[in-house]
Amino acid sequence: MKKTVRIKINGKTYEAEEGESILSVCNRENIDIPNLCFNEALAPYGACRLCMVEVVNGPGKKGMTTSCTLEAVEGLEVVTDTEQIVKYRNVLFELYLAQAPNSEEIKEMAAKYGVTKTRFAKKAKPLDPLGNKCVLCGQCVRVCDEIMGTAAINYIGRGFHTKINTPYLEKNDACMGCGACAEVCPTGAIQMEDIYDKRIMKSWSGTEVKLKKCKSCGRYFAPEPIAEFAYAKLDPEIKEELKDLCPDCRRKLLSRKEILISQGEVSKNED
Amino acid sequence: MKIKTLQDLENVRKAGIKKLFPDKPRIAVGLATCGIAAGGQDVYEALETALKKKGVNAFLTKTGCFGICNEEPLVNIAMPGKPLVILHKVQKEDAESIAEKVAKGKLPEEKALCKIEEWDHITSEKPFFYGKGYENIPLWNEIPYFKPQKKVVLRDAGIINPEDIEEYIAVGGYSAVYKALTKMTPDEVVEEVKKSGLRGRGGAGFPTGLKWEFTKKEKSDVKYVICNADEGDPGAYMNRNEMESDPHMVIEGMIIGAYAIGASEGFIYVRAEYPLAIERLKLAIKQAKEYGLLGEHIFGTEFSFDIRIATGAGAFVCGEETALIASIEGKPGRPRPRPPFPAQKGLWEKPTNINNVETWCNIAPIIKKGGEWFSRIGIERNTGTKVFSLVGKVNKVGLVEVPLGTTINEIVCHIGGCGIKSKEIKAVQTGGPSGGCIPRNLFDTPIDYDHLKEVGSIMGSGGLVVMDEDTCMVDTAKYFLSFTVDESCGKCVPCREGLKRMYDILEKITDGRGTEEDLGILDELAHTIKATSLCGLGQTAPNPVITTIKYFKDEYMEHIKNKVCPARVCRALIDYFIVPDKCKGCTICAKNCPVGAIDGGPGLIHIIDQSKCIACGTCMDVCPFDAVVKLSGEKIDTPDKPIPVKKGR
Numbered sequence: 004m005k006k007t008v009r010i011k012i013n014g015k016t017y018e019a020e021e022g023e024s025i026l027s028v029c030n031r032e033n034i035d036i037p038n039l040c041f042n043e044a045l046a047p048y049g050a051c052r053l054c055m056v057e058v059v060n061g062p063g064k065k066g067m068t069t070s071c072t073l074e075a076v077e078g079l080e081v082v083t084d085t086e087q088i089v090k091y092r093n094v095l096f097e098l099y100l101a102q103a104p105n106s107e108e109i110k111e112m113a114a115k116y117g118v119t120k121t122r123f124a125k126k127a128k129p130l131d132p133l134g135n136k137c138v139l140c141g142q143c144v145r146v147c148d149e150i151m152g153t154a155a156i157n158y159i160g161r162g163f164h165t166k167i168n169t170p171y172l173e174k175n176d177a178c179m180g181c182g183a184c185a186e187v188c189p190t191g192a193i194q195m196e197d198i199y200d201k202r203i204m205k206s207w208s209g210t211e212v213k214l215k216k217c218k219s220c221g222r223y224f225a226p227e228p229i230a231e232f233a234y235a236k237l238d239p240e241i242k243e244e245l246k247d248l249c250p251d252c253r254r255k256l257l258s259r260k261e262i263l264i265s266q267g268e269v270s271k272n273e274d
Numbered sequence: 275m276k277i278k279t280l281q282d283l284e285n286v287r288k289a290g291i292k293k294l295f296p297d298k299p300r301i302a303v304g305l306a307t308c309g310i311a312a313g314g315q316d317v318y319e320a321l322e323t324a325l326k327k328k329g330v331n332a333f334l335t336k337t338g339c340f341g342i343c344n345e346e347p348l349v350n351i352a353m354p355g356k357p358l359v360i361l362h363k364v365q366k367e368d369a370e371s372i373a374e375k376v377a378k379g380k381l382p383e384e385k386a387l388c389k390i391e392e393w394d395h396i397t398s399e400k401p402f403f404y405g406k407g408y409e410n411i412p413l414w415n416e417i418p419y420f421k422p423q424k425k426v427v428l429r430d431a432g433i434i435n436p437e438d439i440e441e442y443i444a445v446g447g448y449s450a451v452y453k454a455l456t457k458m459t460p461d462e463v464v465e466e467v468k469k470s471g472l473r474g475r476g477g478a479g480f481p482t483g484l485k486w487e488f489t490k491k492e493k494s495d496v497k498y499v500i501c502n503a504d505e506g507d508p509g510a511y512m513n514r515n516e517m518e519s520d521p522h523m524v525i526e527g528m529i530i531g532a533y534a535i536g537a538s539e540g541f542i543y544v545r546a547e548y549p550l551a552i553e554r555l556k557l558a559i560k561q562a563k564e565y566g567l568l569g570e571h572i573f574g575t576e577f578s579f580d581i582r583i584a585t586g587a588g589a590f591v592c593g594e595e596t597a598l599i600a601s602i603e604g605k606p607g608r609p610r611p612r613p614p615f616p617a618q619k620g621l622w623e624k625p626t627n628i629n630n631v632e633t634w635c636n637i638a639p640i641i642k643k644g645g646e647w648f649s650r651i652g653i654e655r656n657t658g659t660k661v662f663s664l665v666g667k668v669n670k671v672g673l674v675e676v677p678l679g680t681t682i683n684e685i686v687c688h689i690g691g692c693g694i695k696s697k698e699i700k701a702v703q704t705g706g707p708s709g710g711c712i713p714r715n716l717f718d719t720p721i722d723y724d725h726l727k728e729v730g731s732i733m734g735s736g737g738l739v740v741m742d743e744d745t746c747m748v749d750t751a752k753y754f755l756s757f758t759v760d761e762s763c764g765k766c767v768p769c770r771e772g773l774k775r776m777y778d779i780l781e782k783i784t785d786g787r788g789t790e791e792d793l794g795i796l797d798e799l800a801h802t803i804k805a806t807s808l809c810g811l812g813q814t815a816p817n818p819v820i821t822t823i824k825y826f827k828d829e830y831m832e833h834i835k836n837k838v839c840p841a842r843v844c845r846a847l848i849d850y851f852i853v854p855d856k857c858k859g860c861t862i863c864a865k866n867c868p869v870g871a872i873d874g875g876p877g878l879i880h881i882i883d884q885s886k887c888i889a890c891g892t893c894m895d896v897c898p899f900d901a902v903v904k905l906s907g908e909k910i911d912t913p914d915k916p917i918p919v920k921k922g923r
């Protein structure tokens with residue numbers, strides 16, 4: 004068990020696990036801090052710079068820092084909304100509005116903090132591969148690498164010209180079509196679509212992933228690599244029975260079995 | 275042979291001394307990159323041929339850079355028992371006459387820059403005495419360029435052969451390793467470095483002893499030391515020279531550091547653009563291994579240590595320590611937030627101590643002479659010397675090593691000999707793209723970590739770029755911004771997006787489209803980027819803009835309000851004119867104009883069509899009569915169409 008420590012946020016005392024990120028604590032305690040690159044499931048990244056807080060007391064360095072990378076230690080004291088933080092954050096929102104002018108999510112988030120306009124030229128044509136909605140928070144890249152172990156997408160180029168996509172902007176076989184990237188994207192930038200027997204990762208250079216056909220109803224239900232990925236983790240016996248069934252048919256099969264068991268027609272240990 | 279004991283070291287030292295003081299003339303050609311670029315390699319080969327042809331019995335060898343790059347190629351000659359004489363601007367054509375003179379026991383005195391009678395290599399037991407003589411040649415430290423200098427880091431540069439470990443050992447090299455390993459505990463080594471007050475020479479000036487202590491305290495089976503040789507600041511080349519001229523001093527420092535913190539492996543991260551440095555480091559590592567100074571059981575102790583070289587592909591941000599570590603690990607060179615610091619979690623998650631090349635170069639002298647000795651050089655809180663690369667609009671360029679706390683004026687005006695063609699010096703830029711521009715009226719500022727910070731700049735790695743009346747400060751700020759925009763890794767938003775927006779505004783101003791409101795936005799962006807960026811690149815990149823606005827606001831205002839570039843640099847704001855009274859109708863300008871903007875003909879006064887002119891300046895460069903002028907916000911009267919040149923002129 005990790006040690007529990009007491010920290011102060013905006014003058015109020017909270018308990019936290021030692022080493023836990025201050026942003027996690029704030030999320031749990033409903034203390035509002037905007038953020039784009041933080042995800043509990045991923046390693047802290049510190050790129051969006053929106054989650055700034057000011058350390059006013061504690062064993063480490065004082066001053067402004069990102070709360071997602073700030074670890075809870077006994078006696079740490081931070082404030083979340085200083086005049087300075089608000090001022091700098093507003094400029095960052097303006098930069099985001101110019102970088103991702105087509106993202107409704109970014110507009111909403113900025114508006115929530117009172118920023119509705121930007122003084123900087125909005126990115127126009129040529130559109131980036133993600134339709135000028137991407138803010139390069141890197142959640143998609145990290146979930147693909149850290150969680151799925153696939154690393155099908157990555158950064159291309161550097162600086163102002165950085166993009167996220169598949170290598171050489173070509174279709175990438177490594178992609179399993181799991182869609183975790185689209186799931187974590189905070190700006191709605193990642194597009195994918197299932198068309199008949201294929202999943203098309205529109206944002207990832209049109210990468211195509213074959214879908215698995217349900218052996219019972221014939222419906223295409225999940226990307227093949229993901230199904231295989233999941234089967235590899237299953238108990239081999241269960242695997243055979245449930246293999247290649249769509250979720251609906253799987254449920255049907257199982258409930259039918261339950262009924263048969265309850266009617267005593269099949270003994271529980273039979274299979 | 276493997277050196278195991280003090281006696282072994284002493285034997286090698288004696289062998290090395292024989293090479294430094296042979297019983298025949300020793301001729302050493304300066305062959306660091308600066309010397310080679312000036313033709314040193316040709317000089318070396320010509321000397322080799324000439325000496326052979328004339329059958330002169332002399333010892334021809336190579337050496338590093340003596341620091342006065344203006345005067346390259348440098349050749350130094352030592353006759354037995356006579357002062358070491360440094361010849362400058364030696365050409366391959368001089369080889370024969372040099373060989374002839376040397377054959378007669380003489381020197382080409384007319385080529386002499388200075389002489390050295392006695393030299394303190396710092397690490398040797400006592401200074402080396404060459405001899406007295408040559409009354410007409412000034413002593414090295416009598417000439418203005420060297421007078422205020424103090425060579426601690428450059429103690430061997432330009433004197434010993436960087437490719438020969440025996441010569442390094444001859445001047446006391448590796449005796450500090452011997453002392454540390456056999457007579458001091460790791461704690462004592464750290465203590466000595468702390469006592470010296472040495473601060474990191476990579477830019478931020480963090481106390482080195484303290485950093486070592488942090489890494490030492492971490493408990494881990496494996497620890498690493500890294501030498502940061504990524505040197506990416508435009509105009510800076512101290513580290514390159516240190517490695518090329520004296521690679522063993524870097525290695526020696528790293529061995530001592532590794533012993534102190536308990537590391538068993540080290541990496542030197544060098545940018546691939548430094549092929550000669552890499553070559554000499556590789557050779558030095560190989561030699562150190564052959565002599566048993568790297569590898570298992572150094573000096574027969576329990577301590578084992580090895581060094582590998584990692585090359586960087588030239589991204590500026592890879593000089594940042596966390597990006598550098600990622601790069602060695604084979605990952606993209608992007609910084610990550612600190613903490614954890616490398617001392618806690620560095621290379622492959624192991625405690626890692628990373629120091630700049632020049633920081634490592636200071637270690638052997640500190641161990642040899644003591645921290646106390648070192649702390650007496652320089653000023654309080656800023657001890658020791660610093661090597662600067664003095665470049666730009668200054669008379670003498672080169673590597674300058676001075677005690678910290680020396681004033682800008684001393685360096686730029688006394689050592690550098692002020693502006694070229696007696697132009698007025700306007701400012702000096704320190705710290706590269708992370709630094710600031712310091713105006714002339716602040717030239718009495720001592721150069722050290724704290725004073726530079728006070729005036730809004732930073733020490734950085736030691737680049738000093740001099741600017742004169744022909745330098746536009748807005749354009750300068752724009753140049754540095756274009757560099758950081760290009761080099762930003764793109765991870766965090768302020769640096770990636772913000773710097774580009776700053777650059778766009780600066781471009782607007784230099785194009786004559788700027789407004790006063792833009793200055794306000796520039797300021798707001800600059801402070802936001804400084805305060806919120808993830809790594810040092812973004813945190814310091816606005817400095818050139820902030821300082822130029824602070825000290826040269828009038829220049830910005832001229833661009834904005836009057837559409838005038840006072841230094842006549844910004845193309846959109848300058849016009850070229852042909853002075854009718856000076857034009858001789860030679861047609862050269864019209865022939866060379868790339869856009870056909872010049873009207874005229876033989877014997878006619880030429881006229882530039884301003885609507886076609888792209889302000890490239892070619893006409894001015896080619897005019898043999900200095901008839902073309904460059905103006906900003908002004909005009910001169912010119913005829914409407916080409917008329918004959920007045921007779922009798």
Ligand SMILES: Cc1cc2nc3c(=O)[nH]c(=O)nc-3n(C[C@H](O)[C@H](O)[C@H](O)COP(=O)(O)O)c2cc1C
Nearest residue numbers: 474475476502504505593594595629630633810811
């Ligand atoms: C963008 C950037 C570039 C850097 N480049 C270098 C470099 O080329 N060489 C260097 O020694 N330090 C460089 N640094 C500083 C390093 O991060 C680190 O502080 C230094 O190597 C520590 O060594 P020291 O304590 O001996 O100075 C750079 C820092 C930043 C932010």
Ligand code: FES
Nearest residue numbers: 040049051052071
């Ligand atoms: S959430 Fe902290 S920097 Fe993005």
